[in-house]
Amino acid sequence: xxxxxxxxxxxxxxxxxxxxxxxxxxxxxxxxxxxxxxxxxxxxxxxxxxxxxxxxxxxxxxxxxxxxxxxxxxxxxxxxxxxxxxxxxxxxxxxxxxxxxxxxxxxxxxxxxxxxxxxxxxxxxxxxxxxxxxxxxxxxxxxxxxxxxxxxxxxxxxxxxxxxxxxxxxxxxxxxxxxxxxxxxxxxxxxxxxxxxxxxxxxxxxxxxxxxxxxxxxxxxxxxxxxxxxxxxxxxxxxxxxxxx
Numbered sequence: 001x002x003x004x005x006x007x008x009x010x011x012x013x014x015x016x017x018x019x020x021x022x023x024x025x026x027x028x029x030x031x032x033x034x035x036x037x038x039x040x041x042x043x044x045x046x047x048x049x050x051x052x053x054x055x056x057x058x059x060x061x062x063x064x065x066x067x068x069x070x071x072x073x074x075x076x077x078x079x080x081x082x083x084x085x086x087x088x089x090x091x092x093x094x095x096x097x098x099x100x101x102x103x104x105x106x107x108x109x110x111x112x113x114x115x116x117x118x119x120x121x122x123x124x125x126x127x128x129x130x131x132x133x134x135x136x137x138x139x140x141x142x143x144x145x146x147x148x149x150x151x152x153x154x155x156x157x158x159x160x161x162x163x164x165x166x167x168x169x170x171x172x173x174x175x176x177x178x179x180x181x182x183x184x185x186x187x188x189x190x191x192x193x194x195x196x197x198x199x200x201x202x203x204x205x206x207x208x209x210x211x212x213x214x215x216x217x218x219x220x221x222x223x224x225x226x227x228x229x230x231x232x233x234x235x236x237x238x239x240x241x242x243x244x245x
Contacts, residue, residue: 040092081129
């Protein structure tokens with residue numbers, strides 16, 4: 001078995017900032033030719049903020065003696081318990097590479113690893129006051145990512161009932177269940193239209209939905225979008241009515 005260390009310098013990041021972005025973890029690393037079946041991320045520590053009604057009522061769960069705890073306490077949250085990361089500092093998080101492994105030859109390879117935050121943390125059973133990190137990661141081998149642009153156009157009456165196009169929530173769901181949701185400041189809006197671009201997507205077909213909390217929308221348009229490598233796919237949806245159940 002050949003093991004190659006791609007990065008040995010620690011890096012700290014906020015997973016929520018990567019919902020429509022990517023972070024370059026490794027660049028220009030020299031990897032010997034061959035087929036590699038796994039990628040491992042060694043994580044020395046972390047913190048999780050469980051949101052409360054106000055920033056000061058939020059609760060922090062962190063690994064013991066986490067040196068970057070200030071990043072979680074910046075909003076006024078208070079410490080509430082422990083975040084467990086079983087063996088991640090020793091053996092790391094294992095990511096199985098696609099199609100049985102990635103073959104490194106003379107051509108450059110790009111590997112996109114998607115960390116599904118919504119499915120990667122859970123509260124431990126009982127009253128221990130601990131949360132456990134059980135990460136859901138998917139690795140995709142590709143030559144280039146793609147993007148999807150979604151444009152929603154409302155009738156004047158529907159826009160008025162909506163109370164602002166920025167209230168729309170646009171969601172893409174992959175066939176594996178990974179969800180990317182954009183709303184609010186992620187949208188570019190006018191009085192009767194909103195559009196949003198999902199970037200850095202692996203090629204494939206994604207289920208598409210548009211919603212607003214507490215309201216039922218009458219929509220016409222595609223319910224899925226197919227993303228191609230190095231391509232931009234644009235879809236249009238019409239919003240014709242808004243009701244409150």
